[in-house]
Amino acid sequence: MHQPVMNHLESYLQGAPNKELESHIAACPDCREEVALMQEHSGLLRTLSVAEAPEPRPGFYGRVLARIDSQAKPGFWSLLLDPTFGRRLVFGSLSLVILMSVYLVATEPTINTVASSSPEMILSQPVSGERPTMGANPQRDRDTVLVNLATFSE
Ligand SMILES: [Zn+2]
Numbered sequence: 001m002h003q004p005v006m007n008h009l010e011s012y013l014q015g016a017p018n019k020e021l022e023s024h025i026a027a028c029p030d031c032r033e034e035v036a037l038m039q040e041h042s043g044l045l046r047t048l049s050v051a052e053a054p055e056p057r058p059g060f061y062g063r064v065l066a067r068i069d070s071q072a073k074p075g076f077w078s079l080l081l082d083p084t085f086g087r088r089l090v091f092g093s094l095s096l097v098i099l100m101s102v103y104l105v106a107t108e109p110t111i112n113t114v115a116s117s118s119p120e121m122i123l124s125q126p127v128s129g130e131r132p133t134m135g136a137n138p139q140r141d142r143d144t145v146l147v148n149l150a151t152f153s154e
Helices: 003-013 019-027 029-052 060-072 076-081 083-116 119-124 138-152
Strands: none
Touching: 003 019, 003 029, 019 029
16 A cells, blocks of 8 residues: 555545545555455444444433433332332221221111111101101101101211
8 A cells, every 4th residue: 555545545434535545546456456445344344333333313312311310200100119108008008998897897887777767667666756656647757758768878
């Protein structure tokens, strides 16, 4: 390889045209062949390096930083995945279930009480002094039954 080629080889291989080098390789077959080989090699290297490490698109680093920033804040799902919070959630749910069972057990007698004031029970109950005598006043009886029906769903 001769001096005119060596002087500008690097920039020429990177795509910068050079008159001195070009005129030399036009006249010198050895240098022309060498440069051609190097161009091929250089192109191959460029292809490989592109394949291995693609240039990040504009704004890539900004997006990465933004993502890191957003992931630093605990999201809803990461909160669920957090062991401490997950355990707390399980315990919370369990206590809720226990509370509801206790409530159901505790209110069961109340439900029976309500059921005992249902029209059928009232009709079968012995009539107290406070209660209007059934059958004596049909209108009042109807009202009593209606009131009991209305409060039945409590
Ligand atoms: Zn030459």
